[in-house]
Amino acid sequence: MNLPILSILIFFPMLGVVLITMLSRENQWVIKWTTLVVAVLEFIFSLPIWFRFNSDTAAMQFVERLNWFPSYGISYHIGIDGISLLLVLLTTFLTPICVMACWKDIQDKVKEFMICLLFLETGMIGVFCALDLFLFYIFWEVMLIPMYLLIGVWGAPARRIYAAVKFFLFTMFGSLLMLVAILVLYFYHHKVTGVYTFDLLKIYGLQIPFQMQFWMFLAFALAFAIKVPMFPFHTWLPDAHTEAPTVGSVMLAAVLLKMGTYGFIRFNMPLFPEAAWYFVPLFSVLAIIGIIYGALVCMMQLDLKRLIAFSSVSHLGFVMLGLFTYNMAGVQGGIIQMINHGLSTGALFLIVGIIYERRHTRLIAEFGGLSTPMPIYAAIFMVVALSSIGLPGLNGFVGEFLILLGAFKVNKIYAILAASGVIFAACYMLWMFQRVMFGVVTNEKNRNLPDLSMREIAYLAPLILFIVWIGVYPNTFLDKTKASTANFVAQMERAKAPKVALVDVIKGDIR
């Protein structure tokens, strides 16, 4: 039986959207349950790609290829390898959790909210599966719409419009140059081979002159760096995260940011390998600045969501540093850290959402002593916080360790500087935790806060399960990425950065 499983995964949520549009908006309960059933089914449907995935090959699997606009060389070409596999699963895993998390939170325009959520899922999975640049670009842009609405409509009233517009403009701005670069690639491929195609796997084979690689790398990198976000393109993130509703922040942090790092490893590096080597110092330094700068800024935050947002800047810096090492440990660490960040930071936003729902404030100073009224909450929060600061035995450590190990081989100074971020992470996380959870209850409103409900425990428990699993037995996941990473590393090793001065590249004086 050869079902087009990836297509099912991409379009099944859309089916849910259609279904929900037909439901009466009065019946919130039915809408929520329908969404949940769709999201859970989607997760179940995604399990075969885990079990039937062949870890021994780096080739694309579950490939589907249909000519879409054959005259323009546009095809509906999708498939996954070890790098995208985990990201697709992360998406299908988190969506039902998000539906459960917003059960009580979202009371207004429930129908539209659920439509946005499922629409978003389609877009995200599409991005991770697309193997045609045109198709990829469509999914990439389509995803903006539901996210924009999630922030702008259901966000915190005060600044949601500012945050939504900022998010939208930032991403659009980056994407436009990427579109230009995609078109350049398209025409260049025709010039060299006489064939018009947007097919990524075919374009991989192109030998692109360094001069051209240089500019195209930058054009793609801008789009992805904004999404990651790398310093100094990160300022949309704290606003978007802070103003978005809980579920929006979760999706944003857990999956949307990964589209940036994924873009680097799927497009930037293999398409323009020589330029990718050339830019190692620049991007590693930006990544390290992100790690340290994000952590330091984190320390002073007064708003819980802003704090977690800045911690993302720091954590994603680790991912970028890992990817740019081009060795097994660093790249595998980077990939697994994408998943780790999705789980840990996703969980952190959910956890903050839980007290936001009870108290309608995100200010750290409003809390204190919550461990006493909410002991279960305290325990789960502690595990997630520890996972985020990279405690051995939990997931974050595995990723950070491999990344730093890989980085150490490339450049000891990089590793030393980046490792200092681990110290700062402990500072800001534990300090935040202390101010929120420890001490005596000083604010009367906190005295009788109810502890976690069964629903809340139910959606946090799976996250904790994977936080521990990846920490204790990461090979389950590392094995899946092994072949693809090895292939990527080998691909990168074949290329080397030419020794040219930057000025000459810009002037175009290279032979």
Next chain:
Amino acid sequence: MIEYVWLVPLVPILGFLFNGLLGKRVPKWLVSLVGCSVIGIPFLIVILIFREYLQLPADAKPVEVVVYNWISSGNFNALAAFLVDPLSLIMMLVVSGVSFIIHIYSVGYMHDDEGYPRYFSYLNLFVFAMLVLVSANNFLLMFVGWEGVGLCSYLLIGFWYEKQSASDAGKKAFVVNRIGDFGFLLGIFLIFWTFNTINFREVFSIAGTNFEVGSLVITAITLLLFVGATGKSAQLPLYVWLPDAMEGPTPVSALIHAATMVTAGVYMVARCSALYVLAPVSLTVVAIVGAATAILSASIGLAQNDIKRVLAYSTVSQLGYMFLACGVGAFVAGIFHLMTHAFFKALLFLGSGSVIHAMSGEQDMRHMGDLKKHLPITYWTFIMATLAIAGIFPFAGFFSKDEILYKSLVDGHILYWLIAAAAAFMTAFYMFRLIFMTFHGESRVDHEVLHHVHESPPVMTLPLIALAVLSTIGGFVGIPIIEGANVFHDFLAPAIAHVHRPEIHYPISFEVSMMVVSVIIALLGINTAYRMYIKRPELPQIVTEKIPLLYDLIYHKYYVDELYAATVVNPIKVGSDFLWKGVDEQVVDGAVNGSAGVIEWLSYHIRKLETGYVQNYALAILIGVFIIAGYYLGR
């Protein structure tokens, strides 16, 4: 049984899970039963393994037990695997044994605490991490235990989380330890990229065959690892967290901050002795840091009035001794002192706990005195531990401390010996000062409190007695001079590397006379304390008034905390605040909002051109035509 060594760390974690998840719903006795037996069982297993190990043929030793492949990426492999050798066996025995005793004691001490199940689950988790630390066969798994004990230390120091000072102290401990761990982690990276493996035995054998004494990379590795040790074992300059760690419950101080966790650094250095002997520079650093810490913290201990703080500084000082031993190449002496120290220092802390318990929570010795008759068992066990730490023959501390003093003289430098001897004098002094202030002299106890003073229940005094026995006879496993009587040394020898230096034989009479000297030094200390606190209680006041500056300096712990706050903590806070409000909001985001503003401004003005009057547009077209025509005509 050896192949089941993984059960040793595994069983305690079951207790952690049980008490953590179900502890609140089951009766208290079940919490205690589970909490204690998950430590007692591993202790028994270790004893069985120990016996089995002794019977193994020499070529079957040491034993490595692989459980599974933990992290593998490229050619990097970190196994979840254990090493059973003399060093890990000793450590497992000490850790599980002392932990068991302290768990029993905790049943009494923590009995009325609301967080009883939480306490036991944390304590079980700690033992798990500590056992992983000492039984791992590679650097990364050791690091798991290393950070794990740090976590538990954090959780247990801040156990009474409603107290601001407790949660502050917990956080401080974690962060300072992280600074050390940062060094440790870099050390692991360097080890892997140098040796292509992180397995202890492989690393050590490659190092022994492929690297010269004094090799730069080995020196770097050992120094980085030692940074980790200074954090975990509270040595200069990272010792500052340990005194504050006394905010935790007293049995925790006994177990984690005296007997086991803080000795992890010493264990690690001894474990890596094969690397350290290749790096004379690192050894010197270890010795100097150890000696400096020993004397510095002993001097702080002279002037503290909080019973637990005296013991805390004493611990830091004794750890300094152990590092001094390692630094002069006497790794076995370091481990020996680690073991005897675990006995007597755990006893001292538990004894102080018994005092604090009796005094309804009072820790200030200025409000104690003459407690001897109220707390006879506590008193007598305390005396034995104090004699042991002071180094009086034939208590356990005598043998180990004397060995360190002797080795620091013959294998080190006369300066090391002088410093160590001075610290030994101070140790004897402040410990007996503590005894005299607490148990002897006039009672300064509050009347309310005195009414309730009582000896602790058997569940607390029996552990005291058990440890008192160990503190008394524990040293006999390492009798010097007599050939073959140093069982401890002979057992441990295969696991420890030796410094390559010409062997010098000193006459036995020299060694014996050094022993006598060290006992005399201790007696002098005791005598001084007796004169100052029993015979002439007004003396301390007079002395402090004579040397006000020095006393102030010591009393305020040399202002090191203040120094760190001013030079490290505050600059980081101020800098971070600037990064956020200055750089991030003004510059980076300012550029974004600024460009948006420029566009808005431009649009606002360009908009004015769009008047909607056809005449204006016609005029604009006409002007355009003239310009273009003019351009072509004028060319």
